[in-house]
Amino acid sequence: MELLEICKRAKEVKYEVQRLSTKAKDDALLAVAKALTDKKDFILDANKKDYDNGVAGGMHQGMLDRLKLDEKRISAMAEGLRQVTELEDPIGTEIESFERPNGLKISKVRVPFGVIGIIYESRPNVTADAFSLTFKSGNAVILKGGSDAINSNIAITKVIRDALSEQGINPDVVQLIEDTDRSVTKAFMQMKDYVDVLIPRGSAGLIRAVVENSTIPVIETGTGNCHIYVDKDADIKKAIKIIINAKTQRIGVCNAAESLVVHKDIKKKFLPRFGEAMREYDVEVRADELSFDLIDGAVSATEEDFGKEYLDYIISVKTVGSVEEAIDHINKYNTGHSEAIITENQETAEKFLSGVDAACVYVNASTRFTDGFEFGFGAEIGISTQKLHARGPMGLRELTSYKYRIVGDGQIRA
Known part of the structure; x- marks a missing residue:
């Protein structure tokens, strides 16, 4: 079985990659x-086949945006890899150390997971991002992308594996499951004897399927129903600029704003201008009763609407009477991803920062910054919306576990 052979090769090679020097x-x-940029035409030709298939199949605009590659995005992929080389290698890093009264010296150090499986949809850039981070953190990776981006x-x-071979490194440190049958994906989720951790990236349906069907431990990356709360003490000009960026820069990403929450005391001054800005960008506004007429x-x-990740030119609006009500609304409907407040009141900002339950909480900034590249992690493996074992943008350290090293001098337990 091809899947089984892939998993066996990954388990064998994981010890090789763990021994590689920084x-x-x-x-x-x-x-x-370098190979990604040198071979960009080869990659773009393959991507065009996927994009054309997506258009012919009636793929949603947000999904087409995720799927499409161009020279700029390939350059960004390559730059992500270069940034990873500038990051500290986490492997072997001492997290803490201490000595017991009996003289045992104990240290806690970072180690690779071993074999990481990644199941993802649409975004072909994930292929390079996932490789760079898993490789630098000493892991082998098995990739299972969606059928829409298979080419x-x-x-x-192929470009990655060829470049690795030229460097004298076993290319099996990165393998792609090319069979797009769903039964193969489900079988992959059962490969607990070979894969140490599984990370899904994609739609809510994909993530739910992995969580419910996997026998492998899962780090859950979630969808993004991201809110922006415009407080009564907000700078309106600043708020409009941030919302435009968060909503319209890229609609098909999990850190795009999907929901607006606005304080009732500012709604008459703010909402007409907000509506005008949204019309300029062809964004449909779905408003509650208190904001509809404005x-x-x-x-x-x-x-x-209040709990939906649109991935489209649509945004919902909810009016509230206080920051506490805004926090309650956001905590009820959010997905634990990224939330923002626009305010010039520091006390209100602190309430929001403390009260909102999400991986990333912003004051006076766009939710679009929730990204490993923007956080200085180089590429990212995903945005974790759970609380174990990682949360938020996942970089190198989040792809490691730890072990204890214990050094004695003949101690025995009484």
Whole structure:
């Protein structure tokens, strides 16, 4: 069975990659970065097939945005790899150390997971991002991309593997499952004897399927129903600028704003200008009763709208009477991803920062910054919305576990 062979090879090679020096890993990453840009036409040709198939199949605009590659995005992929080489290698880093009264010296150090499986949809850039972080953190990786990006993923994986081979590194440190049958995906989730941790990236349906069907420990990356709360003490000009960026820069990403919450005391000054800005960018506004009349062209929001990740030119609006009500609303409907407050009141900002339950909470900034690249992690493996074992953008350290090293001098237990 091809899947079984892939898993066996990954389990064998994980010990090889754990022994690589930091310099060997960094040199290989730089070689892969160069290969990605050198072979960009090969990758773009493959991506065009996927994109054309998506258009012919009626793929949603937000999904097409995730799928599409261009020279700029390939350059960003390569730059992500180069940034990873500049990051500290976490492997072997001492987290803490202490000595027991009996003289035992105990240290806690970072170690790789071993084999990481990643199941993802649409975004072919994940192929390079996932490789760079898993490789630098001393792990082997098995990739299972979606059928919609299969040609792109095959091309990117080939470029990576060829570059690794030229560096004298076993290319099986990164493998792609090319079979797009769903039964193979489900079987992959059962490979507990070979895969140490599984990370899903994609739709709520994909993540739920992995969590419910996997026998492998899962780090859950979640969807993003991200809110922006405009407080009564907000700078309106600043708020409009931030909302435009968070909502419209890229609609098909999990850190895009999907929901607006606004304080009732500022709604008459703010909402007409907000509505005008949204019309300029062709964003449909789904408003509650208290805000509906202040936004030209708005449609009535339903209860479902407040909890929905649109990945589209749509935003919901909810009016509240206090920051406490805003926090309660956000905690009820959010997905634990990224939330923001626009306010010039420091005390209110602190209440929001403390009260909102999410991986990333912003004051006077766009939610679009929730990203490993923007946080200085280089590429990212995903945004974890759970609380074990990682939360928020996942970089190198989040792809490690730890072990204890205990050094004695003949001690025995009484």
